[in-house]
Amino acid sequence: MPDLNFSVLRFVPREGGYARGQEGFELILKTAVSVLVEHGYKDMTLRRIAKECGMKAGNISYYFKSKDDLVRALLQAISGSYETAISEATAGAGGDPESKLTQLISFILQDGTTRQTSYLFPELWSLANHDTFAKQCVDELYLSEHQRFDEIIGELNPALSADDRSVLSTFILSSIEGIGVFAGYGKYWQDAMPQLQATACRCFLEFVKSAKPGVSGTLSASAPELKP
Amino acid sequence: MPDLNFSVLRFVPREGGYARGQEGFELILKTAVSVLVEHGYKDMTLRRIAKECGMKAGNISYYFKSKDDLVRALLQAISGSYETAISEATAGAGGDPESKLTQLISFILQDGTTRQTSYLFPELWSLANHDTFAKQCVDELYLSEHQRFDEIIGELNPALSADDRSVLSTFILSSIEGIGVFAGYGKYWQDAMPQLQATACRCFLEFVKSAKPGVSGTLSASAPELKP
DNA sequence: TGCAATTCTTGACATATGTCAAAATATGAG
DNA sequence: CTCATATTTTGACATATGTCAAGAATTGCA
Numbered sequence: 001m002p003d004l005n006f007s008v009l010r011f012v013p014r015e016g017g018y019a020r021g022q023e024g025f026e027l028i029l030k031t032a033v034s035v036l037v038e039h040g041y042k043d044m045t046l047r048r049i050a051k052e053c054g055m056k057a058g059n060i061s062y063y064f065k066s067k068d069d070l071v072r073a074l075l076q077a078i079s080g081s082y083e084t085a086i087s088e089a090t091a092g093a094g095g096d097p098e099s100k101l102t103q104l105i106s107f108i109l110q111d112g113t114t115r116q117t118s119y120l121f122p123e124l125w126s127l128a129n130h131d132t133f134a135k136q137c138v139d140e141l142y143l144s145e146h147q148r149f150d151e152i153i154g155e156l157n158p159a160l161s162a163d164d165r166s167v168l169s170t171f172i173l174s175s176i177e178g179i180g181v182f183a184g185y186g187k188y189w190q191d192a193m194p195q196l197q198a199t200a201c202r203c204f205l206e207f208v209k210s211a212k213p214g215v216s217g218t219l220s221a222s223a224p225e226l227k228p
Numbered sequence: 229m230p231d232l233n234f235s236v237l238r239f240v241p242r243e244g245g246y247a248r249g250q251e252g253f254e255l256i257l258k259t260a261v262s263v264l265v266e267h268g269y270k271d272m273t274l275r276r277i278a279k280e281c282g283m284k285a286g287n288i289s290y291y292f293k294s295k296d297d298l299v300r301a302l303l304q305a306i307s308g309s310y311e312t313a314i315s316e317a318t319a320g321a322g323g324d325p326e327s328k329l330t331q332l333i334s335f336i337l338q339d340g341t342t343r344q345t346s347y348l349f350p351e352l353w354s355l356a357n358h359d360t361f362a363k364q365c366v367d368e369l370y371l372s373e374h375q376r377f378d379e380i381i382g383e384l385n386p387a388l389s390a391d392d393r394s395v396l397s398t399f400i401l402s403s404i405e406g407i408g409v410f411a412g413y414g415k416y417w418q419d420a421m422p423q424l425q426a427t428a429c430r431c432f433l434e435f436v437k438s439a440k441p442g443v444s445g446t447l448s449a450s451a452p453e454l455k456p
Numbered sequence: 457t458g459c460a461a462t463t464c465t466t467g468a469c470a471t472a473t474g475t476c477a478a479a480a481t482a483t484g485a486g
Numbered sequence: 487c488t489c490a491t492a493t494t495t496t497g498a499c500a501t502a503t504g505t506c507a508a509g510a511a512t513t514g515c516a
Contacts, residue, residue, distance in 0.1 A: 244461095244462090245461090245462065245463085246461085246462060246463075248462085248463065249462070249463065252463075252464090283464070283465085284464070284465055284466080286464075286465065286466075286467090287463075287464050287465075290462095290463070290464075291463095
């Protein structure tokens with residue numbers, strides 16, 4: 001069984017109960033994530049989770065009144081954990097906005113090389129496409145990442161408007177996440193990840209620094225203007 | 229029921245049989261794709277496909293000896309269809325390598341705004357993570373896209389080495405695909421897609437044209453060299 | 457129009473799933 | 487230790503799934 005390591009998987013604390021109760025609660029969620037990663041949502045059954053927990057399926061119904069409930073807790077825990085991780089990763093960055101951007105990009109790409117992240121996110125994206133609550137969790141997660149990019153871009157190029165910043169943030173964030181799909185754990189271009197990381201840092205840093213206000217205008221809108 | 233439009237869904241032709249047989253065969257595959265898109269792989273059951281086909285579940289077993297067989301045919305049809313679409317989309321591009329790159333990027337992003345593509349690919353990525361055959365189909369699809377980028381980049385900047393070209397192709401391809409996850413059909417940043425498209429074209433075109441040989445070197449390897 | 461090959465339905469099977477109630481067991485404050 | 491509370495197992499339920507065999511219905515060539 002491959003190693004799974006969330007830096008920290010954060011749970012909403014349980015009200016009342018014994019210590020054992022909290023253990024069981026967290027074990028179920030951790031194991032559920034593991035099953036989701038290793039087998040996909042399609043095969044994430046209560047009996048499978050229970051078996052890997054060393055307990056019986058009925059016991060999960062004691063902690064979660066339905067599978068839907070379990071999945072919700074799962075999504076919240078995952079979303080919250082990644083938000084926390086991003087927060088901590090960017091908190092330690094030096095004052096230099098250039099290295100902040102480089103560090104943020106590198107952190108996300110590095111995380112994308114783990115089996116967990118590489119296998120988990122397609123499941124999340126699929127879930128988000130068919131479930132409103134899942135979509136909210138994923139959106140929330142990415143909004144917090146988007147905000148980090150927005151801040152850094154503002155420092156790097158103060159001349160840009162809020163709209164320009166937002167589009168650039170979305171552009172860079174989504175590009176970076178896309179790289180994980182192609183060069184993440186077990187993917188075809190996995191070996192090129194170091195080069196991709198260096199390339200992404202160079203390309204986006206340069207682009208943000210040299211961007212002029214209106215950079216995010218659509219192509220047709222950027223047609224040559226009439227001179228007065 | 230939202231409209232689904234594969235430009236063309238290509239099938240491996242059936243051997244022998246009546247005309248009705250071919251119809252049923254194609255109907256099942258088309259419907260299976262529709263169910264996969266609308267409900268996700270988890271809920272892509274034979275009975276659901278059959279019901280949407282207006283036939284009984286048992287009949288699918290006549291065309292496909294197992295569900296696994298159906299899924300394989302599905303993946304091949306999808307992979308082949310996208311390869312064909314990419315091929316045709318780039319065939320019509322003018323001789324100018326700049327507009328070729330712009331057109332290819334625009335085509336992929338435009339396709340990513342459709343419900344079909346936006347919902348389908350997370351399913352494919354998830355499948356590829358847990359199934360060898362699915363992984364092969366997805367890899368094959370992306371390899372053919374990668375090759376198009378590689379060719380165009382070679383025209384745009386002949387000074388680059390094959391390694392540089394390949395890394396840049398992977399970088400741009402994955403970035404573009406990532407944008408679909410964030411600004412595709414129904415996604416949070418959907419409204420920003422026109423700006424993202426313009427931004428991506430500007431950023432990557434500029435980057436490729438101005439790239440110097442060795443651009444894909446890792447950051448540590450690009451440390452200042454000792455002068456002799 | 458016959459009639460053999462093809463397509464489709466019927467109905468069943470074994471197995472799997474989420475859920476639940478009742479009984480059994482474990483926990484830890486007093 | 488006692489015992490009320492919390493946790494866990496047991497065993498069942500209704501429903502769902504992929505698969506298959508046998509028979510009914512359809513197709514299209516002669």
